[in-house]
Amino acid sequence: MTISADVARRATNRGTPGRVGDVRRQNLALIMHRLDAAGQMTRAQLAAETGLTKASVSSLVADLMSAGLLSEVGLNRVGERGRPGLGVALNTEAAALGMEINVDYIAVGVLDFAGELHFHAVREQHNAGRPPEEVLSSLQSLADEALEQAGGSGMKIHAGGLAVPGLVDPANGRVLRAPNIGWRDVNVALWAEALVSGASFGTAIFNEANTSALAELWYGHGRDLDNYLYVSGEVGIGGGVIIDSELFEGPGGNAGEIGHVVVDPDGPDCSCGGVGCLERYAGQEAILAQAGVDGGNTVERMGALRVSLESQDAAALAAVERAGHHLGVATASTLRMLNLDAVVLGGHFAQLERWIVPAFRGSVNRHAPALLAEDRILVSKLGPTAAVMGAAGSRIRSVLQKPYELFS
């Protein structure tokens, strides 16, 4: 397994000549995307919906089948009369490995090309401050288990993705900064070469908030929205921006850092070196401190906070309302700059929905009136599997985008 830089970037084309073969590459991707969206279709349906001719579809499907990416899934009645079509679908034996390192746990999962999650496993362990080698080695053993099981079921893993809570450099397989687990410039690529004995696929590295935003896109609210701001509330606050049903990465690949948007120029210092960042008002530590909840690890304290909220504890309610207010300020600024029209709240913001959303909504409306419709404030549907699914899904998307790279 090697860390690769082939994270799907926007195909600019500019600068490279068009070859005749490019047309086929585009059409192969088109077929894959269509089947991904529709689940199962006959060649005739594919032809009708893509605009390609039946002849072309037959030829494209044949290539994709012999690469193991598609499979026929039995007869498929379409009209009342006439010859029934053979259903074609993404091969559920083709899959990607998703991995996650977070503050209090590591997780892995195998996601097949149809979007089904197999062999999902979470191992609770506190990773903050531990040496990266130790964490990565623990992750490796968990991944090995998943791969063994997947192999036993006849699945073939085509790619791997790893989500971490920090800034990454995907091109070089590095974690630049992950303050909440204490990592700084860790070369995951070096380690990944050795990960998963005998595995022959490449692994890419992602920011956890970004993969969660993508998981939401493919497996959650994204089915109904083509652009939104995803806010990931963990110990830190991360963000992911979806535009035109794609992750907006920014020039350096690290866009969406809403946790460090300034919400009060005269506010407290932040661990990022800045001043008045959102994270200092709406991160888990900040809320818990403000609410006066202490003792135990962060997960336990968040549980205690919920109890306090249920019992109408004034300090807890005020702390959450304050967080919602500031989250609204950062969101309003973001909506203006990026011209988005929906927001999806994840992580602890999802857990605190009942108490935080009213203050959040009020604040957004105050600072950016009419920019965010009533029904465009949503709460993530996905649980703790989000990051793993997003990491694996990202790699599956790379294959959908460039299926011909797996041709022999």
Added chain:
Amino acid sequence: MTISADVARRATNRGTPGRVGDVRRQNLALIMHRLDAAGQMTRAQLAAETGLTKASVSSLVADLMSAGLLSEVGLNRVGERGRPGLGVALNTEAAALGMEINVDYIAVGVLDFAGELHFHAVREQHNAGRPPEEVLSSLQSLADEALEQAGGSGMKIHAGGLAVPGLVDPANGRVLRAPNIGWRDVNVALWAEALVSGASFGTAIFNEANTSALAELWYGHGRDLDNYLYVSGEVGIGGGVIIDSELFEGPGGNAGEIGHVVVDPDGPDCSCGGVGCLERYAGQEAILAQAGVDGGNTVERMGALRVSLESQDAAALAAVERAGHHLGVATASTLRMLNLDAVVLGGHFAQLERWIVPAFRGSVNRHAPALLAEDRILVSKLGPTAAVMGAAGSRIRSVLQKPYELFS
């Protein structure tokens, strides 16, 4: 002249099948972009640099020449020996019309495909509150003059672009909101049909800050930068975001509104309905009021402000420093969210460079340390022609991108 929706958007491809002819379209665009960048090249050079064969280049150039987009420009010695090549360049007789409506003036210009501005004319007139028809009719007479002169010089206008200081809906040729000239939902498309008697080209409508940002990209600092935030300081504050050498428009086409990013949640109300927006601290009105400069129109008062600054007037210095400070806050948040690494200041921020940049720099470093290098705070090189050049340039880019649309 008709308002058209063919504003160059990102070619997503997804959803449409690739046809064999698409390859040629891409290569035609490639030739155009290459010549735009290099100015003048022989066919052999084009082949070497694009990766196309000489045969293909000859064929592509022939098509582009018969459409009037390219012309041969005489012999061009390349090597010491051998047959000399014929230089090929963008036809300088092909051009686009740029127009601008702003608070205190209207302007037009004819920009040829090589980037030379001809027949630039500015008419000073106060447009705030005047009926749109009146302003547009005045613009029409100015445009007629430019077109007549251009026609007399044998130039052919292929497209027109209009920049206005407000939010636009390019697809429908509408100005949605332009508070500083008092327009609200003005259908420019309807009027444009009649504009410029006999003209047969389409006109597109743009946001002034966006065209200025693009002008900077093509004719200013953009030659050295592929991503930056452009901040346009006029009566209002607009913004344009450049990513990968393209304008970032956002899902709705109105991204970059930095003037209404929140810089103080408890600040004053803004004309946009929000609270604590940057414009209330760093817009011309705000600075002038804070500095205690009054009397006369905005242009005159800005002149008076400069005089006060030159003579170290305390109130003036404090007002500008305050503006710089808040501009820094909004910029820091923007850099985080969009992951940009340069800023170009335009409009009055350029005029006030000496006094505003230190405060701005300090504030950005305070809120987003290490995100913006010392030498990445730049001041626009372009004068008052920026918006007109950007508007015309945008249309020229559309032609570079899709030259085949002009084939007969």
Added chain:
DNA sequence: TCATATAGTTCAACTTGAAAACTAATTCAG
């Protein structure tokens, strides 16, 4: 003056999709 070098064109081969004809498999009416 001729060898050499470079520019540009012509032409056969190849890839690929479109369009239409053709084969295959099913329903339904009589």
Added chain:
DNA sequence: CTGAATTAGTTTTCAAGTTGAACTATATGA
């Protein structure tokens, strides 16, 4: 239970467009 109608999928022919090699055109320099 048989044949017409209908729909699915394949085969064949054709056109677009790029490549690569051969060829023509035009220069320099010994």
